Amino acid sequence: MNLFFLSILIISAGGILTLLTFRFFPLMKILGVLGIGAGCCIGMLDALSKLSHDGSASASFDYLDTLSLAFQIDGLSAFFLLAIFAVCLLATIYSFDYMSNTGKALGTATNYFFFSLLTASMALVVVAGNMITFMLSWEIMSLSSFFLVVYDHQVLENRKAGYLYFIFSHVGAMFILAAFGVLYSHTGSFGFDAAGMSHAAKMLVFILAFIGFGSKAGVFPFHVWLPHAHPAAPSHISAVMSGVMIKTGIYGILRLYSILNLHTPVLGTMVLVFGVVSGVLGVVYALGQHDLKRLLAYHSVENIGIILIGIGIGMIGVEAKNPIMAVLGFSGGLLHVLNHSIFKSLLFMGAGVVLKKTGTRSIDALGGLLKNMKVTGVTFLVGSLAIAGLPPFNGFVSEFFIYVGSFRGIAVGSPVFAVSLLAIVSLAVIGGLALACFTKVVGVVFQGEPRSRAAHDVNEKGPAMLLPMVILAGACAVIGVYPGGFMFLVLKAVAALGLDYGRIPMEPFARISANITWGATLFLAVLLALLALRRILYQGKTIGRAGTWGCGFTQPTTRMQYTGSSYAASILEFFKPAAPLEEDHPPVLGLFPRQTHYRSHIHDIVELHLNRLVVNPVLWLFDKLRWIQHGDIHLYIGYILLAIVVLLFFVKP
Amino acid sequence: MIESILLWAFALLTAPLFAGIIFKVKAFFGGRKGSPVLINYYTLIKLFKKGSVYSTSTTFIFKLGPMVSLGAAATALLFLPIAGHAPVFSFNGDVIFILYLLGLARFFTIAAAMDTASPFEGMGAAREAYFPIICEASMFMILILFYRLTGDLSFAAYFSGSQPFGLWQTAGSPILFVVIAFFIILLTENARVPVDDPATHLELTMIHEVMVLDHSGPDFGFIEMGAFLKMFFYASIVARLILPFELGNPALNLALFSLGVLIVYLAVGVMESILARYRMDRVPKFVLTSFALAFFATAITLEFLR
Numbered sequence: 001m002n003l004f005f006l007s008i009l010i011i012s013a014g015g016i017l018t019l020l021t022f023r024f025f026p027l028m029k030i031l032g033v034l035g036i037g038a039g040c041c042i043g044m045l046d047a048l049s050k051l052s053h054d055g056s057a058s059a060s061f062d063y064l065d066t067l068s069l070a071f072q073i074d075g076l077s078a079f080f081l082l083a084i085f086a087v088c089l090l091a092t093i094y095s096f097d098y099m100s101n102t103g104k105a106l107g108t109a110t111n112y113f114f115f116s117l118l119t120a121s122m123a124l125v126v127v128a129g130n131m132i133t134f135m136l137s138w139e140i141m142s143l144s145s146f147f148l149v150v151y152d153h154q155v156l157e158n159r160k161a162g163y164l165y166f167i168f169s170h171v172g173a174m175f176i177l178a179a180f181g182v183l184y185s186h187t188g189s190f191g192f193d194a195a196g197m198s199h200a201a202k203m204l205v206f207i208l209a210f211i212g213f214g215s216k217a218g219v220f221p222f223h224v225w226l227p228h229a230h231p232a233a234p235s236h237i238s239a240v241m242s243g244v245m246i247k248t249g250i251y252g253i254l255r256l257y258s259i260l261n262l263h264t265p266v267l268g269t270m271v272l273v274f275g276v277v278s279g280v281l282g283v284v285y286a287l288g289q290h291d292l293k294r295l296l297a298y299h300s301v302e303n304i305g306i307i308l309i310g311i312g313i314g315m316i317g318v319e320a321k322n323p324i325m326a327v328l329g330f331s332g333g334l335l336h337v338l339n340h341s342i343f344k345s346l347l348f349m350g351a352g353v354v355l356k357k358t359g360t361r362s363i364d365a366l367g368g369l370l371k372n373m374k375v376t377g378v379t380f381l382v383g384s385l386a387i388a389g390l391p392p393f394n395g396f397v398s399e400f401f402i403y404v405g406s407f408r409g410i411a412v413g414s415p416v417f418a419v420s421l422l423a424i425v426s427l428a429v430i431g432g433l434a435l436a437c438f439t440k441v442v443g444v445v446f447q448g449e450p451r452s453r454a455a456h457d458v459n460e461k462g463p464a465m466l467l468p469m470v471i472l473a474g475a476c477a478v479i480g481v482y483p484g485g486f487m488f489l490v491l492k493a494v495a496a497l498g499l500d501y502g503r504i505p506m507e508p509f510a511r512i513s514a515n516i517t518w519g520a521t522l523f524l525a526v527l528l529a530l531l532a533l534r535r536i537l538y539q540g541k542t543i544g545r546a547g548t549w550g551c552g553f554t555q556p557t558t559r560m561q562y563t564g565s566s567y568a569a570s571i572l573e574f575f576k577p578a579a580p581l582e583e584d585h586p587p588v589l590g591l592f593p594r595q596t597h598y599r600s601h602i603h604d605i606v607e608l609h610l611n612r613l614v615v616n617p618v619l620w621l622f623d624k625l626r627w628i629q630h631g632d633i634h635l636y637i638g639y640i641l642l643a644i645v646v647l648l649f650f651v652k653p
Numbered sequence: 654m655i656e657s658i659l660l661w662a663f664a665l666l667t668a669p670l671f672a673g674i675i676f677k678v679k680a681f682f683g684g685r686k687g688s689p690v691l692i693n694y695y696t697l698i699k700l701f702k703k704g705s706v707y708s709t710s711t712t713f714i715f716k717l718g719p720m721v722s723l724g725a726a727a728t729a730l731l732f733l734p735i736a737g738h739a740p741v742f743s744f745n746g747d748v749i750f751i752l753y754l755l756g757l758a759r760f761f762t763i764a765a766a767m768d769t770a771s772p773f774e775g776m777g778a779a780r781e782a783y784f785p786i787i788c789e790a791s792m793f794m795i796l797i798l799f800y801r802l803t804g805d806l807s808f809a810a811y812f813s814g815s816q817p818f819g820l821w822q823t824a825g826s827p828i829l830f831v832v833i834a835f836f837i838i839l840l841t842e843n844a845r846v847p848v849d850d851p852a853t854h855l856e857l858t859m860i861h862e863v864m865v866l867d868h869s870g871p872d873f874g875f876i877e878m879g880a881f882l883k884m885f886f887y888a889s890i891v892a893r894l895i896l897p898f899e900l901g902n903p904a905l906n907l908a909l910f911s912l913g914v915l916i917v918y919l920a921v922g923v924m925e926s927i928l929a930r931y932r933m934d935r936v937p938k939f940v941l942t943s944f945a946l947a948f949f950a951t952a953i954t955l956e957f958l959r
Binding site for chain 1: 742768780801
């Protein structure tokens, strides 16, 4: 435990030092990066050793009997700690070259300070041993990330995004608090313990907490803040928020599941259905985006969906008394947590380099970046392959485990059969759509010819930005080809869920990992053979270079290229009921038509109906209650007295 | 093992021959003599002898695309039991691996097309990204049915030895649906009429052919070879399902299997001769038919496999 606290201390110290030294810009950044980085390294090594040696630790502090803080590290916490520290470490290295606006020294220092707070609080969330510690860390996490989102507060859009995020994270926190309240009222202690609770109460706790944690994780339909907040935040912050912060929601769901020890088939099905809806609609909305970072944000919704499908399959497996299905589902989901944190932070970092060097996030304004941004382009390509779930990269491994787990469910009984079928078919559809979406991103942003001036003459200077991306891309490939060791870590985390299976046998899972390694190696061998063959075939041949064949048209312009909007149009047409498309295109009329334009926007149905069903009624209600707020301080004191009197009547000691 | 590798080599070597048969069938329906059956070998040899011209817009992905698509198709055949003989490699879950590997090939084919900055290739790429999504869903639907019947997730468990016959015995009528569904997937995945017309003249109306417009020389040869292998892959699945018999003798098995593959290619040729390509917005509905068939097949088995 001491090492853990040491790492938190160093991380916080790094943050505070930046505030003190903001007048010396380079020094400030060095101190910030070194502090946060060193703390993350220590924390990561500690988590890794705990995870591989089944180590667990706990500590608690009491202050005057009113505030008791408890910390507890087990396999599940250590697994999440590993992801958190790894991504934060790389993000902070990345920030060294990314945060280069010397004119905004204090802003940058504040950013480092809140970044250190965010890192520390995320770590504390996953090791919290009681409700008070959990809620305190959770709030620090929400608030610090709010300040990180509004870093560019001069832009109105960013302030709005921050506000939206603030509301969502606090409404979510209220739900979690309500869940904890129910838990406390039954057990009378702040500890994570649900012994002796009635079945109905447990259900209530789980559902309240699922809504709360779901709004943090970005589960559809509580995801509305996500596509607004991620584009607003600086890119390394987006990487951390999307890569690991939203996973604390997943951690919360899993932790509560293990505490409640709830046995009913309904919950697993509920989690799975939420996962399916998030997964499919997340990627459909992503496909319709024009903003690179917004697109990636919607992919977080999709991947949270895949993780929930895994967890749902796991929970259903537990109910169906099918341990292999259960462990496959949970381990697939958890491995996807790690995988997603790797490739999503990689993609956000890549998007950050693109944004920094071109000054635009608009996909349709870019093109041909791969030629001048080799490292960014190649690592982004690797990240795209991984997120599309293609072998031999890591996204495939976790989806493979979830697939195999779901197929186990096919053989069980009728109700389980139906949900497993749903899981399998939706995973297949999600995979296909993600492929379409990332061929669009890679094809339009990095390939072809530049579509606007912004994409001309770019470079990718900034080794501190490129290094983390190379490391992450390497991790994608390593986990994709050799998942065995990572599976070992994941199974330790699954064991900590307390599924009462005793020691989980490694053998069947090691075999699946070995099969993936085998298949990937075989494919790479075939590819190498073809590479050799190609080299022989091209020996001594003439290689010419010419313009692209324009099918007889000799005056092509780069504006004739297919854009991201046109690429996605026909697929979006298919999903029209769930994703209404708004188009603005004055028709071309007459012999000498005037200039026309095309604008399209894909509506998120939740956003569309949220205004009508929730925001407007709430505003109306508050408008009616406005008379309470009149500015007279005497009456305010009267309210407080009244409230105390009423509480004295109702609250039993 | 040796036999499996020999059969794999057989598949690699004869795939272009079978594809040549489609030309013959179309020529027959058109009242022409048609090109020789070995035309595809001549084309491949010609392409491999040539050099290449690359567009100035392209990057390394353009050169990687053909290799990945050929590599994925060749790897896929390593896992498929050819002529009912055990495949070269097999593991539980190899079906998912292979389907995703073919997805990887698709990713790179699309990426190579987008690399050229050609509006036509972008158009083809968008279609190539769209239709296979539905195919994938119906493939997994069929997989669910097969898993229910065999309890396994490998090609070897579905198509080797007397397994296909066993499938027919346990679930005859659903397998009939599956054969039709597979045939539709074959047409879609391999860009045949009525989804795509490989012989059309207008780039605007193509899917697969337009995506490879800029490839030339050995690279284009790789793409052609990859397409032949992919077609052979799907055709041999259908062949094993329509002629599920096990004759006991490897040579006879191979002959029967070749006959089955031949029937599939003939059927594709006949389809191409008597049907026109669908309008692009009709294609999804056509492909969805295969999903519906696979779904009903599974729903039926749910009843009588209780």
